[in-house]
Amino acid sequence: MARWEPDAQGRLLRAALELFAEHGYESTTTAQIAERAGLTKTTLFRLFADKREIVFQGQSRLVTLLEQGVEEAPEDSSALALVTNGLRVLSRAHTDDQRRTGRILDPILASSPELNERAIYKRFAITSALEGALVKRQIDRWSAGVLADMGVRAYYAGYAVWVESDDVAPLITYVIDQLDSLEDASSKLTRHSTTPS
Numbered sequence: 720m721a722r723w724e725p726d727a728q729g730r731l732l733r734a735a736l737e738l739f740a741e742h743g744y745e746s747t748t749t750a751q752i753a754e755r756a757g758l759t760k761t762t763l764f765r766l767f768a769d770k771r772e773i774v775f776q777g778q779s780r781l782v783t784l785l786e787q788g789v790e791e792a793p794e795d796s797s798a799l800a801l802v803t804n805g806l807r808v809l810s811r812a813h814t815d816d817q818r819r820t821g822r823i824l825d826p827i828l829a830s831s832p833e834l835n836e837r838a839i840y841k842r843f844a845i846t847s848a849l850e851g852a853l854v855k856r857q858i859d860r861w862s863a864g865v866l867a868d869m870g871v872r873a874y875y876a877g878y879a880v881w882v883e884s885d886d887v888a889p890l891i892t893y894v895i896d897q898l899d900s901l902e903d904a905s906s907k908l909t910r911h912s913t914t915p916s
Contacts, residue, residue, distance in 0.1 A: 728766055728776055730756040735773045736823050744770075744831040771837050774824065778841050782848040785809045789852035798858045802870040803898065805849060809874065810891035813881075818890075821882035846871045869905070873898035 734755035738747040749770050753763045767773050788808030792801045828834045846867050853863035877894035884893070 727756070727758055727762055728773075730758065731763060731766065731773050732776065732820075735770060736820065736827070739827045740823060744827060744834055771834060774828075774834065775837055775841055778844060780812070781809055782845060784812055785845060785849055786852045789849070789856060792856070796856075798853065798862060798866055799902070801853055801856055801858070802849070802866050803895070805852060806870055806874055806894050806898070807891050810877075810889065810894050813878075813890045818882055821878070825879075825882065842871060842875065845874075869901050870898065873901055 731752060735747070735752045738751055738755055742751075747770065749763055750760055752770060752773065753760045756763075763773075767776065785805045785808065788805035789801050791808070792804035796804065828838055849870055850860075850863045850867035853866060854860055858866070874894050874897075876897040877890060877892075880897075881888075881890045881893040
């Protein structure tokens with residue numbers, strides 16, 4: 720029987736980030752990560768397919784929270800209110816510890832094409848999940864796609880500002896600011912495109 724390893728996923732993430740920062744992503748091996756975390760390679764591969772997935776271990780939870788937020792929004796919610804509620808539930812899961820992790824991880828992501836590729840897939844997965852959740856709430860597919868793109872753009876832009884900020888305001892404050900800015904820009908574009916020449 721395998722020995723129980725308390726917080727093995729968290730330990731592997733911390734070890735991976737330390738090693739990526741010290742030696743670069745490409746030069747770090749799974750054996751080094753496991754050793755730094757005080758775990759075996761067997762434990763690492765039982766939890767993650769490869770070293771990339773250690774970094775993106777929270778993706779499925781984020782998707783679930785986003786879908787849950789849309790699903791739990793009041794019955795009479797507008798399409799935008801559905802998006803906002805999804806983002807609110809998603810953002811609530813982000814802690815100050817994750818903000819500190821973001822400050823370490825962002826430069827590592829920027830320097831690694833392999834991690835960048837995986838980050839693009841993560842963003843696509845989150846956007847697709849939001850679109851699907853909106854469709855389940857009877858938003859037509861085209862509108863759901865546009866709103867999902869806008870909502871996820873606001874989430875990522877808000878997250879980037881939040882990670883760099885020392886303000887105590889929670890992530891959702893930054894995400895809603897970004898969503899409001901996108902809404903405003905969208906309405907200006909709509910007015911401009913319908914103005915007679």
